[in-house]
Amino acid sequence: MGFSGRWMIWTLCVCSTALENVALKVTMREASLEAVQGDSVVLPCSFFTSSPLSRLNIIWTMAPSSSPENPIQVIVFDHGQAIEDPSLIGRVGFTGIPWSADIVLNDTRVSDAGFYRCMVNNPPETADPGIGELELSVLAPPSLPVCQWDGEIDKGGSVTLSCSVAEGIPTPEIQWEKLSPEEISLPINMEDDLSGYVQIVNVSSQTSGLYRCSATNLLGTENCYVNLSIYSPPDQSSGILQGVLVTLSMSLLLLALLVLLLWLHRTGQDGRWREGEKEEEEECYNEIEYTPTLIKRSFV
Structure with missing residues (x-):
């Protein structure tokens, strides 16, 4: 075998080894993402493989920000089927299977915030799956205080x-x-x-x-x-002044009634005095009127 033949064999061996070493590679295009509560967000996960995709296996998990030590399974692709976590049915799905491991999360909630992990395995390439991670933050307006x-x-x-x-x-x-x-x-x-x-x-x-x-x-x-509404008790000085004014008003009223009674009493006495004078005048007049008659009778 000539030099060129040995060179070609060596090149094929190197390329084969390199392909085995980079046969499965996972790339997260974003290290962190933000979403507004209620919106949709795409969580990207790209992978490269040189083997057929008939045994492709993809697993997405999420560790909540509140308890990162307790990850939950989000969605799985295995044997050609996608299976969502029961709590996320209708809100999560793959967008480019089998050529991409991207998923979309709809109607995002504050509880969706956390650390997401994308694991891709494509036997028989390697026993260890490729892994990528990203952090999702969900923004929310204030609730009603x-x-x-x-x-x-x-x-x-x-x-x-x-x-x-x-x-x-x-x-x-x-x-x-x-x-x-x-x-x-x-x-x-x-x-x-x-x-x-x-x-x-x-x-x-x-x-x-x-x-x-x-x-x-x-x-x-x-x-x-x-x-x-602050309750303020009435001012004592104003209450005293009001009492003085009420007392003064009552005193004036009583004085007016007293004057009225005196006037009525005086008026009644004057009337009786005048009636008495009139009666005396009438008696005197009668005496003068009948006196001549008596005198005439006495001379007859």
Whole structure:
């Protein structure tokens, strides 16, 4: 065998060894992805193989962000069939089988966030499957916050306004404001990432009004409201003044009634006096009128 023949055999052996070494290769085109809650997202997984695809096996798993030590199976392709996890039926599927291991995840949820692993095996190429990983983050607007108040609403008391939100990614910023009668931003004390409170001491009538809690992130804002009405007891000085005015009014009324009674009494006496004078005049007149007659009779 000549030199050229030996060279050709050596080249074929090298190429064969190289093909065996790179027979199965998995490539993740993205290391991390973001999706908005409710949208669809494609998780890419490309592979290269030199063997027929009749025994191709693909497994996708996901380790939740909240518990990465407990991965769950998402979808499997085996013996020409795709099998989804029961909790994901209708929401996950392959997009390019058998030439691609890409999957699509529909109607994404916050619980879908985590670390996804794509494992591809195509016997008899290698006993170890090719593996690729990516991280999926699911963004969500703030949920509707819950507003509460606690404390004494009497003048001089103390009131605490609390606000909490169940979810939101990125973490929502929580703010308290007084809207009426004038708009005022209030300093908030955070209990944790999703709840905070405002404490108002020595409350007065000026504390009454409408208060708003806002939870905001880059996807939107949600609000809840509290309407405070502070009870203020009546002022003692104003009560004393009102009592004096009532007493004075009653005194004037009684004085007027007394004057009226005196006037009526005087008027009644004057009337009786005049009637008495009139009767006396009439008696005197009668005596004068009949006297001559008597005198005449006495002379007859």
